[in-house]
Amino acid sequence: MLDERIKKITAHFNQDISAVKDTKQLEELRLKFLSRNGLVSQLFDELKNASKEEKPVLGKLLNALRNEVTEKFNLLKDHIDSLEKESVEKIDLSLPGFERTIGSKHLLIQTLNEIKSIFKGLGFSVIEGPELESDYNNFGALNFPPDHPARDMQDTFFINSDFLLRTHTSPVQIRIMEKTKPPVRAIMPGRVYRNEAISSRSYCVFHQVEGLYVDNDVTFAELKGTLVAFAHQFYGENLKYRFRPSFFPFTEPSAEMDITCFLCHGKGCKVCKHSGWLEILGCGMVDPNVFDNVNYDHEQYTGYAFGMGIERTALLKYGIDDIRVFFDNDFRFLKQF
Amino acid sequence: MKVSLNWLKEYVDLENIPVQEIVHKLTMSGLEVEDYVDENELYKDFIVGYVKEKKKHPNADKLSVCIVNTGTEDLQVICGAPNVETGQKIVFAPIGTIIPNGNFKINKAKIRGVESFGMICSEAELELSNDHSGIMVLTEEVNVGKSIVKELELNDVILEIAITPNRSDALSHIGVAKDLASIFNKEFHLPEYTLHESAKKVKELASVEIVDKINCPRYTAKVVKNITVKDSPDWLKKRLTKIGLRPINNIVDVTNFVMYELGQPLHAFDLDKLNGQKIVVKSTETETVFTTLDSKERKLPKGTLMICDSEKPVAIAGVMGGENSEINNSTKNILIESAHFNPSSIRKTSKALGLSTEASYRFERWVDPSSTLLAAERAAQLIADLGNGEIAHGSLDNYPEKIKEKEVLLRFERVYKILGFQIPKEKILQILKKLGLKIIFESENENRFLVPTFRPDLEREIDLIEEIARIFGYDNIPTISKISISLGEKIDETAFEDAIRDYSCSLGFYEMVNNPLQKEQFASLIGNKIQILNPQSLDMAFLRTSLIPSALGVVAKNINVGEKNLRLFEIGNVFNLKNEKKEIKNFEDFSENQKLIFIVTGKIQDKTWNFPEKYFDFYDLKGYINSLLIKISLDNVLNDSYYHNGDSIFDFYFTKNYEKVEIGVGGKVKKDVLKQFDIQQDVFCFEFDLSKLKKIKANSKKYLEPLKFPKSIRDFAFIFDNSVTYEEVIKFIKKSSSELLKSVNLFDLFESETLGKNKKSMAFSLEYYSEERTLTEEEIEKDFNYLIEKIKTNFSAILRGA
Incomplete structure (x- = not known):
C-alpha cells in the first residue's frame, strides 16, 4: 500500500516540479511536498501503521524519496534564484572584452623557424657563425681562387682586404669542420650581405639557411632525397621538383633545385618567368678542395651542402611583392603575422 | 649569352628535335636557358602584303589610308609611316596578330573616323631592330600573302643562356653545340673553310715578340692585305643582330662573328699604323695613360699587359684596342690578333680599369690556347672573302711553352661513392668521349683521360664525375627515401x-x-x-x-x-x-x-x-x-x-x-x-x-611543494625622508627580519603636504609563513614589532596610524 503511494507521490512531484517557473510556484511546491504537513511528511506519519517486517524497507524507500525530492527542489531553487538575481543586475554581454596584446616574431624568423624545425627533425644541429668574416672563410677556404670570376657571383661589402661582410652562410661550414671531426650534420641559419642595388626584388641584406652533412658514405642520391623530403614538408606533398646542374666553387657536382611554381602550377607566369619552375635552393657535394682546407680526408669522407634564401621563400609563400617590406618594420606589417 | 639555334645547327644536327626539348635538356645539363624567343611562334601571323593604293587620310595630315592586298583580299589599313608608298611589299599584321614590341593585339579600329583592318609594321614593332622611322619595305622577291616566317627566314630560336663562371668553353656557339652533341648523342663538326693564301709571306710583312710570356702564353697573328672596309653582307648582319649585336663593318663584324662562333676574342689592327709592323706583348713598368678605341683616356696601373708596336702601346691586352691603331674606312692592311692571355692578369686589368668587355669577360674565364690559330685563319678567310683581300702566307704564331692537356684519372667506384648510383661504364665512357676527352690508359677499375685545353675546369676526378652526372642527367640519379641519423649529440645554438x-x-x-x-x-x-x-x-x-x-x-x-x-x-x-x-x-x-x-x-x-x-x-x-x-x-x-x-x-x-x-x-x-x-x-x-x-648559468629549476601551512599578512606604512630609496628600505626590512618573513610588497607610495616637506609615505605588506608549521600570533608579532622599532630608529621614520 505505502510503497504504491511512494511511487505515486514521486511521479506527482516530478510532474509538478517541471511546471515550476518562479519563486511563487516554487514556494507552492515546497508547501505541497516538503512542509511539515506536506505530502512527504504525511507518508512518514503513515509509516507508524506499517508492519514490523515492512518498516525497515519502507523506511529506506521513504528516506530515498525525501532525499530525491529535496535535492531536486534545491537545484531548482538555486537556478531560479540565480535567474532572478541576474534580472536585477543584468550586464551588457556584448561590450568588448579586455584584450591583451600577444606580439609576434618577424615573418622572416617565422619562416626560418619552420625550416629549422623540419631539419631538426631530420637530425640536423643548428649552428651560428659571425657576419663579419675573414676573406679566407668566406671565399678562400670555400675554393674561390683569388682573382677568379666566381667571386663576381657575389658582390661583396669589404671592411678591408682581409675582412668582409659574409656573402653567404657557407663560411660557417668551414668553422664547423675546423672544430669538429665527422660526422657533421648541421644547418646554419644567418644574415648575409650583398652589395647589390636595392629594389623590390633584391636587398643588400638577407637571410640564408646553410646545410652540411659529412660522413663516410654521403651521396648525391641522399642529398636529393633529403631535400625532396624538406620541400614536400615545407611546400606541400604534391609539388614536382627537378635538380639542375649549376656551379658553386665549394661543391661538385653542384645543383640547383627547382619546384613547380605554386602560383601557376607549372603553366608559366610572371613570378616564374614563364618557365613554370621556381628555384628554391643551391646544393651539391662538398668539393674535395674544401675538405683539404679543413684537413678532412677527401678519400674517406664525402658530404653534401645546400643553401637557401629565406626572403624569397617568404615572398613566395605570403604573396609579398617587395622585399623591402621585411626591413621597413612598419608596425602595420608586423602586426599582420 | 644569346645563342641562335639556326647558327648552332651549323655544327650539330638538331633536326626534328622540338625546341622545348632542346631548352629543357640544355637547362638540365647545366646551361640554363633563362628565356627564349621562337620566331616561328612570334611571327606566325604576319604575312607579306602589297600596298595597292595610298591616299591621304581625310582627317589627319600625317596618316595615310592604304589598300593592302593580302593575297586573298584587299583590306583598308591606316598607316602613319612617312615612307609608305603604292607598290611596296610590306609586313602586314592582320587583325588578331600579337605585335612583339609591346605585346599587344591588333584589333579592328577606327582611326580619326576611318576604319582600319590591320597594321603595316616597322622593324621596331617586329623587334628586328630599333628602327621605327618608318615601315619595313621588303624586296621584290618575296611572295605576297605568304608568312614572313618563310619569306623573311624569321625561323630562328634565340636562346638566352646563363653560363656559369666555370664553363668558359660554353661562351660560344661551338661550345654550346658540343654540349648538345653530347646530350643528344649527335656528331659535332667544326666550321669548314678553305684557306686561300697569297704568295706573300707573312714574316716579310710583320713580326710578333712576347716579352711577358707568363701573362701571354700564346700570340697568333694573320695578316690580310688590300681589303676594302665596307658593310657586311646580309647573312653576317643577320647572324649578329639575332644575338643582339650591332653590325659595324665587314672587319669588326667578322671578328665578332668568330668570337661568338669559336669563343676566341680577336682584335684587328690597322697594320699600317703599327710602327715597325711589329707586335710586342709586354707589361707596363710604370703607370701609363692610354686612349682606348672608345676615345676614353685611361690610366693604366703598373704591370698592365699591353700590346705594343715597336714604339708605343696599341692595345690593352685582352680588354680593348687603342684609338691609335683602330681600323677605319681607309684601312687597307690588317693584322688579326688571336691570343691566349693569363686569365688573372686580364681580370686584374679589367677590375683596375672598371672596364669589362666581351673579350675581357672571355679571357678572364680562359680562352682555349689550342684554337688561336683556327680562329685567326677562320677570321682571315672570312675577311678576305668579304673585303676582297689577300691573306699573307703563313701565320705569326708565338707559343713558347705549349700548354699541355691535363691527365685525369677516373676510378669507376668513385662515381658510385659520390653519386650513390652506378652509371654503367659504357655510358661513362660515351659521355666523356663526346665531351672531347681521350682515353690514354684503360683498366677494369679505372681509366686515365686526356682533357682538351678548352675545358680548364676539368682537372680532377671529381670534375669528371660532375660531367658524367650532368650529361647523364641529375633527374636520372635516384632519390633515396630513407636516411640514417647518427645518435650523437645534437645542438641548437639558436x-x-x-x-x-x-x-x-x-x-x-x-x-x-x-x-x-x-x-x-x-x-x-x-x-x-x-x-x-x-x-x-x-x-x-x-x-x-x-x-x-x-x-x-x-x-x-x-x-x-x-x-x-x-x-x-x-x-x-x-x-x-x-x-x-x-x-x-x-x-x-x-x-x-x-x-x-x-x-x-x-x-x-x-x-x-x-x-x-x-x-x-x-x-x-x-x-x-x-x-x-x-x-x-x-x-x-x-x-x-x-x-x-x-x-x-x-x-x-x-x-x-x-x-x-x-x-x-x-x-x-x-x-x-x-x-x-x-x-x-x-x-x-x-x-x-x-x-x-x-x-650565464641559470638557477636550475626544482619542484617546490605547495605550502601546507597558513600565511600571515601584516601591513605598515611609514613616513620617510624623500631621499630614502625603496631599495634601501627593502634591504633593511629583509636584514632586520627573521627567516619567517618571506616577501615584501610596496602597495602604496605618495607624497603630500600633510606629511611634511620632503617626506613620503611608503606602505608595505609583509608575508610571514613557515614551510614546516603554523606560526603563532606571538612569534609573528615579535618579529613585526621588532622590525617597526628598527625602521623607526634607522630611518628616523614615523609609523603612520600609530
Whole structure:
C-alpha cells in the first residue's frame, strides 16, 4: 500500500516540479511536498501503521524519496534564484572584452623557424657563425681562387682586404669542420650581405639557411632525397621538383633545385618567368678542395651542402611583392603575422 | 649569352628535335636557358602584303589610308609611316596578330573616323631592330600573302643562356653545340673553310715578340692585305643582330662573328699604323695613360699587359684596342690578333680599369690556347672573302711553352661513392668521349683521360664525375627515401634566442629585423664604429654598434605613419672595434655581439570603456625586463644598478649586472637623441648583451611543494625622508627580519603636504609563513614589532596610524 503511494507521490512531484517557473510556484511546491504537513511528511506519519517486517524497507524507500525530492527542489531553487538575481543586475554581454596584446616574431624568423624545425627533425644541429668574416672563410677556404670570376657571383661589402661582410652562410661550414671531426650534420641559419642595388626584388641584406652533412658514405642520391623530403614538408606533398646542374666553387657536382611554381602550377607566369619552375635552393657535394682546407680526408669522407634564401621563400609563400617590406618594420606589417 | 639555334645547327644536327626539348635538356645539363624567343611562334601571323593604293587620310595630315592586298583580299589599313608608298611589299599584321614590341593585339579600329583592318609594321614593332622611322619595305622577291616566317627566314630560336663562371668553353656557339652533341648523342663538326693564301709571306710583312710570356702564353697573328672596309653582307648582319649585336663593318663584324662562333676574342689592327709592323706583348713598368678605341683616356696601373708596336702601346691586352691603331674606312692592311692571355692578369686589368668587355669577360674565364690559330685563319678567310683581300702566307704564331692537356684519372667506384648510383661504364665512357676527352690508359677499375685545353675546369676526378652526372642527367640519379641519423649529440645554438623571442611575444612585443648598415651619425652614437670600404651609399657606410639607433629609426618611421604606440624588440648582431685607432687585422681586433633590444613608446593602454589610458613609463620597461628574467631563471642571478644622472643616450637608466659585469642597460631616451630621429614622444628602451646573457648559468629549476601551512599578512606604512630609496628600505626590512618573513610588497607610495616637506609615505605588506608549521600570533608579532622599532630608529621614520 505505502510503497504504491511512494511511487505515486514521486511521479506527482516530478510532474509538478517541471511546471515550476518562479519563486511563487516554487514556494507552492515546497508547501505541497516538503512542509511539515506536506505530502512527504504525511507518508512518514503513515509509516507508524506499517508492519514490523515492512518498516525497515519502507523506511529506506521513504528516506530515498525525501532525499530525491529535496535535492531536486534545491537545484531548482538555486537556478531560479540565480535567474532572478541576474534580472536585477543584468550586464551588457556584448561590450568588448579586455584584450591583451600577444606580439609576434618577424615573418622572416617565422619562416626560418619552420625550416629549422623540419631539419631538426631530420637530425640536423643548428649552428651560428659571425657576419663579419675573414676573406679566407668566406671565399678562400670555400675554393674561390683569388682573382677568379666566381667571386663576381657575389658582390661583396669589404671592411678591408682581409675582412668582409659574409656573402653567404657557407663560411660557417668551414668553422664547423675546423672544430669538429665527422660526422657533421648541421644547418646554419644567418644574415648575409650583398652589395647589390636595392629594389623590390633584391636587398643588400638577407637571410640564408646553410646545410652540411659529412660522413663516410654521403651521396648525391641522399642529398636529393633529403631535400625532396624538406620541400614536400615545407611546400606541400604534391609539388614536382627537378635538380639542375649549376656551379658553386665549394661543391661538385653542384645543383640547383627547382619546384613547380605554386602560383601557376607549372603553366608559366610572371613570378616564374614563364618557365613554370621556381628555384628554391643551391646544393651539391662538398668539393674535395674544401675538405683539404679543413684537413678532412677527401678519400674517406664525402658530404653534401645546400643553401637557401629565406626572403624569397617568404615572398613566395605570403604573396609579398617587395622585399623591402621585411626591413621597413612598419608596425602595420608586423602586426599582420 | 644569346645563342641562335639556326647558327648552332651549323655544327650539330638538331633536326626534328622540338625546341622545348632542346631548352629543357640544355637547362638540365647545366646551361640554363633563362628565356627564349621562337620566331616561328612570334611571327606566325604576319604575312607579306602589297600596298595597292595610298591616299591621304581625310582627317589627319600625317596618316595615310592604304589598300593592302593580302593575297586573298584587299583590306583598308591606316598607316602613319612617312615612307609608305603604292607598290611596296610590306609586313602586314592582320587583325588578331600579337605585335612583339609591346605585346599587344591588333584589333579592328577606327582611326580619326576611318576604319582600319590591320597594321603595316616597322622593324621596331617586329623587334628586328630599333628602327621605327618608318615601315619595313621588303624586296621584290618575296611572295605576297605568304608568312614572313618563310619569306623573311624569321625561323630562328634565340636562346638566352646563363653560363656559369666555370664553363668558359660554353661562351660560344661551338661550345654550346658540343654540349648538345653530347646530350643528344649527335656528331659535332667544326666550321669548314678553305684557306686561300697569297704568295706573300707573312714574316716579310710583320713580326710578333712576347716579352711577358707568363701573362701571354700564346700570340697568333694573320695578316690580310688590300681589303676594302665596307658593310657586311646580309647573312653576317643577320647572324649578329639575332644575338643582339650591332653590325659595324665587314672587319669588326667578322671578328665578332668568330668570337661568338669559336669563343676566341680577336682584335684587328690597322697594320699600317703599327710602327715597325711589329707586335710586342709586354707589361707596363710604370703607370701609363692610354686612349682606348672608345676615345676614353685611361690610366693604366703598373704591370698592365699591353700590346705594343715597336714604339708605343696599341692595345690593352685582352680588354680593348687603342684609338691609335683602330681600323677605319681607309684601312687597307690588317693584322688579326688571336691570343691566349693569363686569365688573372686580364681580370686584374679589367677590375683596375672598371672596364669589362666581351673579350675581357672571355679571357678572364680562359680562352682555349689550342684554337688561336683556327680562329685567326677562320677570321682571315672570312675577311678576305668579304673585303676582297689577300691573306699573307703563313701565320705569326708565338707559343713558347705549349700548354699541355691535363691527365685525369677516373676510378669507376668513385662515381658510385659520390653519386650513390652506378652509371654503367659504357655510358661513362660515351659521355666523356663526346665531351672531347681521350682515353690514354684503360683498366677494369679505372681509366686515365686526356682533357682538351678548352675545358680548364676539368682537372680532377671529381670534375669528371660532375660531367658524367650532368650529361647523364641529375633527374636520372635516384632519390633515396630513407636516411640514417647518427645518435650523437645534437645542438641548437639558436634555442636560447628563440626562447627569448617566445617570451618577448608573450609580453606583447613585436619583432623587428633591421638593416645593420647605417649612416655614420647613427653608428657614432654608441661604441667604436666599423666602416665599410665600398658602401653603396653614405646611408649605409657603417655597421651598427648598437641596436638602439635603428630601433629609434623604426619608432620614428612608425610615428610618422600614425602608429604611435609601439612595443618592439629585435635580436641582432652589433659590431665594434676594440680599439678605435686600430685597423682590423684579425678577429681579436673587433667584437661581434648578439644583442636584444626592447623599445616602448606611447601608450601601454588605450582608453577603453572600462580602463583609463596609460602611457609607458620607466617602470613598465623595468617590469618587462624582470618578467623576462624570471622566465629564463636569471632574476635572482643578476642585480641592478641605478643611474639618475644619465649618460649620452639616457636621461636616467639602470643596468643589469652579473658579477659586476654589465649585461644590459636601458632607461628613458634623452630628448636630444630623440631629436636626431625627429621623435617628439617619450621613448624607453633596454638593450641586453645576449652573447653574455646566454653564457650565464641559470638557477636550475626544482619542484617546490605547495605550502601546507597558513600565511600571515601584516601591513605598515611609514613616513620617510624623500631621499630614502625603496631599495634601501627593502634591504633593511629583509636584514632586520627573521627567516619567517618571506616577501615584501610596496602597495602604496605618495607624497603630500600633510606629511611634511620632503617626506613620503611608503606602505608595505609583509608575508610571514613557515614551510614546516603554523606560526603563532606571538612569534609573528615579535618579529613585526621588532622590525617597526628598527625602521623607526634607522630611518628616523614615523609609523603612520600609530
